[in-house]
Each structure stands twice: as C-alpha cells, then as structure tokens.
Amino acid sequence: MEGSAKQKVPGGKLLSIKVKYGKKVEKIEILGDFFLYPEEALSEIEKSLTGIDTNLAENEITIMVQSVVDKEGAELVGITPEAIASTLRSAIKNGMESNSA
Amino acid sequence: MEWRVIALEEHSACLNMGIDEAILEGIRDGTSPPTMRFYKWKPGAVSIGRFQSMRDEVNIERCRALGIDCVRRITGGGAVYHDQKGEITYSMIAPESLLPKGIRESYREICGWIIEGLSTIGIKAEFAPINDILVNGKKISGNAQTRRNGVVLQHGTILYDLDIGTMFGVLNISKEKISDKMIKSVEERVTRVLDYSDVTQEKLYSALLSGFVKGKDYTVGTLTGTETERANELSKIYGSDKWNFSR
Numbered sequence: 001m002e003g004s005a006k007q008k009v010p011g012g013k014l015l016s017i018k019v020k021y022g023k024k025v026e027k028i029e030i031l032g033d034f035f036l037y038p039e040e041a042l043s044e045i046e047k048s049l050t051g052i053d054t055n056l057a058e059n060e061i062t063i064m065v066q067s068v069v070d071k072e073g074a075e076l077v078g079i080t081p082e083a084i085a086s087t088l089r090s091a092i093k094n095g096m097e098s099n100s101a
Numbered sequence: 102m103e104w105r106v107i108a109l110e111e112h113s114a115c116l117n118m119g120i121d122e123a124i125l126e127g128i129r130d131g132t133s134p135p136t137m138r139f140y141k142w143k144p145g146a147v148s149i150g151r152f153q154s155m156r157d158e159v160n161i162e163r164c165r166a167l168g169i170d171c172v173r174r175i176t177g178g179g180a181v182y183h184d185q186k187g188e189i190t191y192s193m194i195a196p197e198s199l200l201p202k203g204i205r206e207s208y209r210e211i212c213g214w215i216i217e218g219l220s221t222i223g224i225k226a227e228f229a230p231i232n233d234i235l236v237n238g239k240k241i242s243g244n245a246q247t248r249r250n251g252v253v254l255q256h257g258t259i260l261y262d263l264d265i266g267t268m269f270g271v272l273n274i275s276k277e278k279i280s281d282k283m284i285k286s287v288e289e290r291v292t293r294v295l296d297y298s299d300v301t302q303e304k305l306y307s308a309l310l311s312g313f314v315k316g317k318d319y320t321v322g323t324l325t326g327t328e329t330e331r332a333n334e335l336s337k338i339y340g341s342d343k344w345n346f347s348r
Binding site: 012029030035042077078 | 152154175205231247249
C-alpha cells in the first residue's frame with residue numbers, strides 16, 4: 001500500500017511524508033521546506049524508519065527519530081521528531097483508508 | 102577579519118549554486134576569505150529546498166518551455182521563483198566563529214543586515230523567525246542556511262518586483278488555487294521593494310551592500326582561479342538529474 005500525509009508544523013515548516021508499506025514500512029520519503037543540520041541526517045532518519053512495523057505507536061516512532069537525531073548530532077529546525085511520527089501515522093492511515101475505499 | 106565582497110553579477114542557477122559551495126569549501130580549507138556576494142539568475146530559475154521533491158514543487162514542462170532553469174539548493178527551505186529582473190539574491194559564507202552560535206540567532210543577525218540596508222531606502226522591515234523578513238506583515242525576503250565543516254552559508258532573496266503570473270506557471274500549485282482569490286491571497290502575503298520605494302535595482306543593491314558591510318572591514322574582490330575552477334566543476338553536479346531529482 002501507499003499513503004501520504006502533509007502537515008504545517010505549528011510555528012514551523014511544511015512536512016510531507018510518502019510511505020510504501022505492507023506489514024512493515026518498505027519505503028519512506030520525508031519532504032518539506034524545513035531545515036536540518038547536517039542535511040545528510042535525513043537519510044539516516046528515513047533508513048531507521050524503513051522496516052518498522054506498520055502498527056508501531058506514534059510515541060515509539062518519536063523515540064526512534066529522536067535517537068537518530070541525537071546519534072547524528074543533528075538539529076531539526078521547523079519540524080520535530082513528534083511531527084515526523086504523527087505525519088507518518090497519518091500517511092499510513094490515509095493509505096489504508098484509500099485502499100479500503 | 103576582512104570580508105570579501107563580490108559585487109552584483111549574473112550567472113546561471115547551476116553556477117550560482119556552484120560558486121556558493123566552492124567558496125564554502127575554500128573557507129573550510131582556509132584558502133578563501135569570508136565572503137558576501139550579490140547576484141541575479143540568468144536565465145530566471147526556480148530553486149527548491151534540499152528536502153523538497155522537484156516533481157512535486159515545480160512545473161518542469163512549463164519551466165522548459167519558458168527557458169527557466171530548475172535547481173535543487175544545498176540549503177533547506179522552500180521553492181522560490183527567481184525572476185531575472187525581479188529580485189536580488191545574496192550569499193553570505195563565513196566561518197561559524199564570525200556569527201552567533203545558534204542557528205536561529207544567526208538568521209536574526211544576517212537578516213538584520215538586510216533590514217539595515219532596506220532602512221537606508223526608507224523601508225521599515227522586521228525579522229520574522231525562522232527565516233523571513235516582513236514589511237507591514239508581508240514577506241519581502243526569504244532566507245536559507247546550511248552549516249558544514251565549521252562554515253555557515255546563508256543565501257536569500259530580496260524581492261524587488263514580482264511576476265506573479267510566471268510564478269504561478271512554474272511552481273506547482275493546484276488549479277483550484279490559481280484563481281483570482283489565490284492571486285489576491287499571494288498579493289496579501291508577499292510584497293516587494295517597488296511597493297514602497299521607486300529606487301532602481303542598482304540603488305537597492307547599494308542599500309543592501311551598506312547594510313551588509315556596516316561596521317566590518319571589507320574589500321571588493323572576485324573569485325580566485327581555484328574557486329572559479331571548482332565552481333564550474335560543482336555546477337555540473339547542480340545541473341545533473343541525479344542531484345535535482347534525488348527527491
């Protein structure tokens with residue numbers, strides 16, 4: 001299945017997530033007009049979320065993203081690990097809804 | 102430390118991005134001075150942020166038909182239409198030690214130089230975190246920054262004029278939004294120097310330069326041979342589909 005979701009992070013930037021998944025996340029693309037230093041850390045965040053269980057809870061996704069941010073010494077500006085987690089959950093939900101429609 | 106100022110010039114999108122990165126590398130290697138450069142885009146171009154999708158953001162066919170370049174920036178932020186005559190772009194490339202440590206604080210510092218410059222032509226602008234400058238609540242300047250190897254690169258645009266019709270043609274905005282209502286909405290959210298002052302673009306450049314160099318030692322210079330060579334190499338990467346369509 002494929003799903004996507006967008007959100008304007010309050011006080012921040014636009015975040016868009018496109019995801020391909022079955023029981024696990026097969027591919028994820030995190031897009032938007034946010035800032036991230038160093039920029040290469042985004043690929044690491046995407047890698048860390050590839051292969052996770054599709055049902056993984058939002059707070060657990062947040063913890064995973066935060067751990068990559070910490071490990072990479074990265075700084076997110078305009079989005080947050082929480083926003084990535086909630087947008088990913090919305091993308092998965094949207095994919096399921098459009099698939100069952 | 103003495104800054105180098107590279108006066109207003111015109112280049113293609115790929116070369117403009119290549120020059121910025123070549124200077125960044127030069128500062129990293131200790132061979133280039135901190136630099137402020139001012140430039141325009143010839144031909145006009147759309148630049149997208151590092152994390153945006155080219156296909157999602159840009160009407161590529163329309164750009165090709167109009168001879169407008171498309172390039173992915175090294176910096177984050179959003180898609181921008183750079184009208185050849187409608188704006189001035191700057192880049193500020195310097196060691197982190199010359200700027201406030203925090204990213205948000207350094208945006209405020211550098212945007213302050215723009216605000217200072219605009220004040221000299223009678224335009225009262227204000228910084229709007231994270232990375233915008235507003236006049237009367239409307240955006241007149243957008244800015245984007247990256248940091249690597251102890252070097253800060255910030256570039257941004259100052260709108261002088263704005264061709265809204267072309268902008269709508271080259272940026273992907275749903276048809277429903279390209280209504281009079283949407284155009285009105287953009288006019289309500291975006292402004293330009295010509296709305297407040299009848300200065301020429303050359304005068305705007307002089308004003309911006311005065312704001313950037315205020316209180317600093319500087320000389321007006323050009324790229325070194327090494328920088329030019331490296332910028333030309335990097336421009337090929339910025340012109341590649343592998344880079345531009347990587348997302």
